[in-house]
Amino acid sequence: MSERIIPWQPTVIAGPKQALLVTPETAKMMIKKAKRPLMIVGPSAAEEPLIKYATEISEKWKLPIVTTGDAFKAFNERGIETKPYGIVEIINLLKDPDWNGVKDEGQHDLVIFIGCIYYIASQGLSTLKHFAPKLRTLTLCKYFHSNADASFPNMKDAEWLNYLEKMKMD
Amino acid sequence: MVIIVAPKSKESKQKIFKDNFWKTKGFKVSIGDITGKTTKKESKISEEPSLPLGPTTKPNLTDLRSWDMKLLSRYEPFYAPFCDMCCLCTYGKCDLTAGKKGACGINIQAQQARTVLLACCIGSAAHSGHARHLLEYLTKKYGDDLPIDLGMNIDIEAPIMRVVLGKKPETLGDLKEALDYIEEQMVHLLSACHTGQEGSSIDFESKALHAGLMDNVGMEIGDIAQIVALNMPKGDEDAPLVELGMGTIDRNKPVILCIGHNVIPGSGIIDYVENEELEDEVEVCGICCAALDITRYNKSAKVIGPISKQLKFVRSGVADVIVVDEQCVRTDILEEANKNNAVVLATTDKICLGLPDLTKEDTDKIVAQLVKGDLNGALILDPDKVGEVATRVAMNIAEDRENLKILPDIDEITEMAKECTECGWCVRSCPNSQPMMDAVVAAGKGDYSKFIELYNFDVCYSCGRCEQNCERDLPLMSMLAKVGEHYVKDEKYNVRAGRGPIQDIEIRRVGAPIVLGDIPGVIAFVGCTNYPEGGEDVAKMAKEFLERNYIVVTSGCGSMTIGEYRDEDGKTLYEKYSGDFEAKGLVNVGSCVSNAHIPGACIKIANIFAKKTLEGNFEEIADYILNRVGACGVAWGAYSQKAVAIATGVNRWGIPVVLGPHGSKYRRLFLGRTDKEETWEINDLRIGEVVKGEPAPEHLLYAAENREEATVMIAKLCIRPNDTSKGRQLKLNHYIDLHRKYFGVIPDDVHKFVRVEKDIPIIYKRDIMEILKEKGWKPRRIPQEPSLTQLDGDLNE
Numbered sequence: 001m002s003e004r005i006i007p008w009q010p011t012v013i014a015g016p017k018q019a020l021l022v023t024p025e026t027a028k029m030m031i032k033k034a035k036r037p038l039m040i041v042g043p044s045a046a047e048e049p050l051i052k053y054a055t056e057i058s059e060k061w062k063l064p065i066v067t068t069g070d071a072f073k074a075f076n077e078r079g080i081e082t083k084p085y086g087i088v089e090i091i092n093l094l095k096d097p098d099w100n101g102v103k104d105e106g107q108h109d110l111v112i113f114i115g116c117i118y119y120i121a122s123q124g125l126s127t128l129k130h131f132a133p134k135l136r137t138l139t140l141c142k143y144f145h146s147n148a149d150a151s152f153p154n155m156k157d158a159e160w161l162n163y164l165e166k167m168k169m170d
Numbered sequence: 171m172v173i174i175v176a177p178k179s180k181e182s183k184q185k186i187f188k189d190n191f192w193k194t195k196g197f198k199v200s201i202g203d204i205t206g207k208t209t210k211k212e213s214k215i216s217e218e219p220s221l222p223l224g225p226t227t228k229p230n231l232t233d234l235r236s237w238d239m240k241l242l243s244r245y246e247p248f249y250a251p252f253c254d255m256c257c258l259c260t261y262g263k264c265d266l267t268a269g270k271k272g273a274c275g276i277n278i279q280a281q282q283a284r285t286v287l288l289a290c291c292i293g294s295a296a297h298s299g300h301a302r303h304l305l306e307y308l309t310k311k312y313g314d315d316l317p318i319d320l321g322m323n324i325d326i327e328a329p330i331m332r333v334v335l336g337k338k339p340e341t342l343g344d345l346k347e348a349l350d351y352i353e354e355q356m357v358h359l360l361s362a363c364h365t366g367q368e369g370s371s372i373d374f375e376s377k378a379l380h381a382g383l384m385d386n387v388g389m390e391i392g393d394i395a396q397i398v399a400l401n402m403p404k405g406d407e408d409a410p411l412v413e414l415g416m417g418t419i420d421r422n423k424p425v426i427l428c429i430g431h432n433v434i435p436g437s438g439i440i441d442y443v444e445n446e447e448l449e450d451e452v453e454v455c456g457i458c459c460a461a462l463d464i465t466r467y468n469k470s471a472k473v474i475g476p477i478s479k480q481l482k483f484v485r486s487g488v489a490d491v492i493v494v495d496e497q498c499v500r501t502d503i504l505e506e507a508n509k510n511n512a513v514v515l516a517t518t519d520k521i522c523l524g525l526p527d528l529t530k531e532d533t534d535k536i537v538a539q540l541v542k543g544d545l546n547g548a549l550i551l552d553p554d555k556v557g558e559v560a561t562r563v564a565m566n567i568a569e570d571r572e573n574l575k576i577l578p579d580i581d582e583i584t585e586m587a588k589e590c591t592e593c594g595w596c597v598r599s600c601p602n603s604q605p606m607m608d609a610v611v612a613a614g615k616g617d618y619s620k621f622i623e624l625y626n627f628d629v630c631y632s633c634g635r636c637e638q639n640c641e642r643d644l645p646l647m648s649m650l651a652k653v654g655e656h657y658v659k660d661e662k663y664n665v666r667a668g669r670g671p672i673q674d675i676e677i678r679r680v681g682a683p684i685v686l687g688d689i690p691g692v693i694a695f696v697g698c699t700n701y702p703e704g705g706e707d708v709a710k711m712a713k714e715f716l717e718r719n720y721i722v723v724t725s726g727c728g729s730m731t732i733g734e735y736r737d738e739d740g741k742t743l744y745e746k747y748s749g750d751f752e753a754k755g756l757v758n759v760g761s762c763v764s765n766a767h768i769p770g771a772c773i774k775i776a777n778i779f780a781k782k783t784l785e786g787n788f789e790e791i792a793d794y795i796l797n798r799v800g801a802c803g804v805a806w807g808a809y810s811q812k813a814v815a816i817a818t819g820v821n822r823w824g825i826p827v828v829l830g831p832h833g834s835k836y837r838r839l840f841l842g843r844t845d846k847e848e849t850w851e852i853n854d855l856r857i858g859e860v861v862k863g864e865p866a867p868e869h870l871l872y873a874a875e876n877r878e879e880a881t882v883m884i885a886k887l888c889i890r891p892n893d894t895s896k897g898r899q900l901k902l903n904h905y906i907d908l909h910r911k912y913f914g915v916i917p918d919d920v921h922k923f924v925r926v927e928k929d930i931p932i933i934y935k936r937d938i939m940e941i942l943k944e945k946g947w948k949p950r951r952i953p954q955e956p957s958l959t960q961l962d963g964d965l966n967e
Binding site for chain 2: 008009010011014015016017042043068069070072073076077083084086087088089091092093099116117118119120123124126127129130131133
C-alpha cells in the first residue's frame with residue numbers, strides 16, 4: 001500500500017505536507033462541494049482514451065477546461081471547447097486571488113489536473129500549495145502527486161481507467 | 171566629422187577590413203559613420219574612453235537595483251518551491267509551507283529567491299573560477315602584455331566588460347582587473363545568503379540578477395583570454411566543421427578522452443601529440459565543452475557529444491585515459507573508469523577525486539605507476555605534464571585494454587534482461603519517466619528496439635538513476651551502451667567549431683533589420699542536456715526557425731545536440747546553413763564561456779546601430795535591448811547552476827529565455843501578466859510621454875511543457891515595441907503561422923500585438939480584422955523610442 005502514496009517520482013517529496021490519497025468517491029465529493037471548479041488537461045491526455053475520459057468527466061461535472069502544452073489542438077479538432085494556457089501561466093493566474101477565472105466569474109476554488117507532465121505539474125502544484133491557500137487541488141493522474149491537496153494513488157493502467165470510469169458517474 | 175558610409179555587401183566585407191584600416195588610422199566607427207578620430211592609440215585599458223562614461227562603472231550590488239525593480243515589477247517572480255524546507259543552518263530544518271516562517275524569520279518566497287541567488291553564485295563562480303585558471307596560466311605562458319586582438323573585423327572586443335567596467339581591456343593582463351572586480355562582487359553576493367542577511371525576496375532577485383551579470387563578465391573574460399592566447403577562431407563565420415559522434419572514433423587506436431570545460435589540459439595533450447608527431451597514432455576526443463574548445467584549438471580533435479554521452483561512452487570502455495578538468499564531470503568518474511581499467515587524470519584544483527598529487531613527480535615514474543596499475547589515476551596540475559602522461563599511458567595500456575573495448579555477446583544482455591522483476595522503479599526514478607522497464611522486458615525476449623529508441627537522440631541521457639533503484643542490480647546503463655553500440659554504429663555527425671564573437675561588420679549589416687523587425691529574431695539555443703524527450707527536439711526547433719529566416723545562435727551542449735540531427739536530405743544543419751550571423755545563419759559561438767558573445771552581440775547592436783555609449787551605461791543598453799532587439803534564449807535541457815546564472819544574466823540585459831519543463835525546477839520564473847495593462851506602459855522618449863504599451867516581450871523567464879508550446883512562445887517573445895509595421899507583420903506572421911501549426915487556430919491574444927492596421931500580416935488580414943472587431947480593438951500610436959527609463963517608481967531616481 002505504501003508504494004501507492006510515495007510520489008510517483010519519489011524525489012518530489014518536498015516536506016511534511018503531503019496530499020491526501022483519494023478514491024473517485026472522495027474526488028467527486030470535492031467537485032460537488034466546489035463553487036467554481038476548473039479542469040486543467042495537459043498534453044499527456046490529448047490522445048485516446050484519455051481525451052475521451054477528460055471530456056466526459058468535464059461534461060459530467062460542468063467543468064471548464066484549460067489545456068496546457070499543445071493539448072488545445074487535439075481538443076479543438078474534436079470540437080471540444082477549451083482555453084489554452086502554458087501550465088506556468090495558468091498557475092500564475094490561479095495563485096492571484098484577484099484574478100477573475102477563465103469564465104470571468106471569479107477565482108476558482110478547486111483545480112483538477114490530468115495529463116500534465118509529472119514533474120512540471122508537481123512544481124505547479126507546489127506553487128499553489130504555498131501561494132494559493134484558498135484553492136484546493138486534485139489530481140486524477142495515475143501517479144500520486146504529493147504536492148496536491150488530494151491525489152489518486154499510483155496505479156496500473158487498468159485500475160486507473162476504472163477510477164476514471166467512476167468519475168463519470170454520480 | 172560625420173561621413174555616411176553605405177552598407178557593404180557581404181562579398182566585399184573581407185577585403186574592406188583585411189588591412190585593419192580602421193585601427194591603424196585611429197578612426198572610431200559607429201553605424202557606418204566615422205564619428206571622430208583619435209589622435210593616439212587608446213591608453214591601456216582605456217582610462218579615458220572616447221565617449222562619456224555612463225553612470226554605473228563597476229556597479230556594486232545596489233547600483234543597478236533600480237533597473238532590476240523595473241524588470242521585476244513587470245515580470246514578477248513566480249516561485250515553484252522544489253523543497254518546502256530550509257536546511258541551511260542548525261536552527262532548522264524549518265518548514266516554510268504555506269505561510270510559515272523559519273527560525274530566522276525567512277519566508278518561502280525569500281528562501282526560493284535565496285536559493286536562486288546561491289545557484290547563480292555557484293554558476294557564476296564556476297565560470298569566473300574557470301576564467302581565473304585560464305588567465306593565470308595564459309599570462310604566465312604568454313605574458314600580461316599579449317594584446318587583445320580579435321582580428322580585423324572586431325573593434326568592440328569586449329562589449330560586456332566595456333559596459334560593466336566602463337573600460338576596454340587592451341591586453342591579457344588587463345583582464346585581471348575585471349576578474350578582481352567580479353570576485354569582489356561575488357563575495358558580497360554570497361555573503362547575502364548567510365542566515366540573517368537579506369530578507370526580501372525581491373532584493374534577493376536583484377542580487378541574483380547581479381550574480382548573473384557577473385557570470386556574463388566572467389564568461390567573456392574566459393573566452394577572450396583563450397581566443398587571443400590560443401589563437402582560436404576570431405569571429406570566423408567559416409570556422410571548420412569538426413567530427414562529432416561516437417562513430418568517429420577509431421577504436422583500434424589509443425583513445426584519450428577529455429571531459430569538462432577547461433581547454434588547457436586538452437591543449438597540453440594536443441601539443442604533445444603534435445610535437446611527437448603522433449597525430450595518426452592517437453585519438454584525442456572530448457565530451458561537453460572541453461570537446462568544443464579543443465576543436466577550436468585544433469580541428470583534428472573530435473567531439474564525442476554533449477554531457478549525455480558521458481556515462482555511455484565511459485561504460486563502453488573505449489577511452490583508455492580519461493582527463494577531467496572542471497565542471498559537469500560525473501563525480502563518480504573514477505569509480506566508473508575503474509570498471510574497465512581506464513586511467514583517470516584530474517587536472518585542476520576543482521576536481522581532485524582523492525587522487526595523489528603527482529604534479530612534481532618525475533614523468534617517467536608517473537607513467538610507469540599508471541601503466542603497471544599501481545595507481546588508477548593521478549592529480550597533475552601541470553598541463554604540459556598532463557599531455558605527456560596522458561599520451562604515453564594511453565599508448566601503453568591500449569593494447570592490454572583491447573578486450574575491454576569489445577562488445578559482449580548480445581545474448582548476454584538478453585540473459586541479464588530476463589532477470590527483470592518488472593517492479594517499475596527504473597521508470598519511477600527516471601527524471602523523465604522514460605520506459606526503461608519496457609526496454610528491458612523486450613530485450614529479455616530478444617527485441618532491442620525499445621532500447622534503441624532510448625539510445626537515439628539521448629532520449630535516455632544516461633544519468634544512471636535507474637540503476638541505483640534496480641532491485642536486481644542490472645547494469646542498465648551498460649546494457650543501453652552495449653545495445654546502442656551494437657546497433658547504432660553510424661554515429662558520425664559534425665558541428666561547426668566555435669567561432670567566438672560576432673563581427674562588428676555583421677552587426678552593422680543586421681543591426682537595422684533586427685531592430686526594425688525585418689529579421690524576425692535572434693534565437694539562442696544554449697544549456698545542457700536534460701531534455702524531456704531527447705535532443706531531437708532542440709534540433710527540430712533550430713531547423714524550424716532557420717527555415718523561417720531567423721538567426722539561430724548556439725553554444726555548448728546545445729550546439730552538439732543540433733549537430734547530431736540529420737534532415738530529410740541526410741545533412742546536418744551545420745552542413746545546410748552557413749555560420750554567418752545573418753538571417754538563416756546557424757552560428758555556433760563555442761563553449762559555455764562563449765555564451766558571453768550572445769548578449770555581447772545584442773550590446774553591440776545598441777552601440778553600432780544606435781550609437782549608445784557602452785562604457786558604464788548598463789541601464790540604457792539593457793533598456794534598448796529589452797525594447798528593441800528581438801532576441802530570445804532557449805535552454806531546453808538546462809541542467810546546471812551555470813545555466814541558471816547564464817539565464818539570469820541575460821535576463822538582466824533584457825533578453826527573455828524559454829526553458830524546458832525541467833526548468834521549472836529552477837524554482838523561479840519571471841512571468842508577465844497581459845491582463846495587467848498598466849505593467850506594459852512605456853515611456854516614449856521621442857515625445858517624452860508615457861504611453862500604452864504591449865506585452866512585448868511577454869515573459870522574461872518562461873518554462874514550456876513541450877516543444878510545440880515552446881516553439882510558439884519563442885516566436886512570440888521576439889516581438890518588440892520598436893518593430894516597424896513591416897517588421898511586426900513578419901513577426902506576427904511567424905507567430906500566427908506557428909500557432910496554427912501547433913494549436914490549429916489563430917492565437918487568441920493576437921489583438922494585443924496589433925498597434926495599427928498596417929501591423930497585420932496580409933495573409934491573415936480578414937481573420938484578424940474579425941478578431942479585432944470582436945475584441946473592441948482600437949489603434950494606438952507606435953512608440954518611436956520605447957523605454958522603461960524615467961517611469962514613476964524608480965527607486966533611485
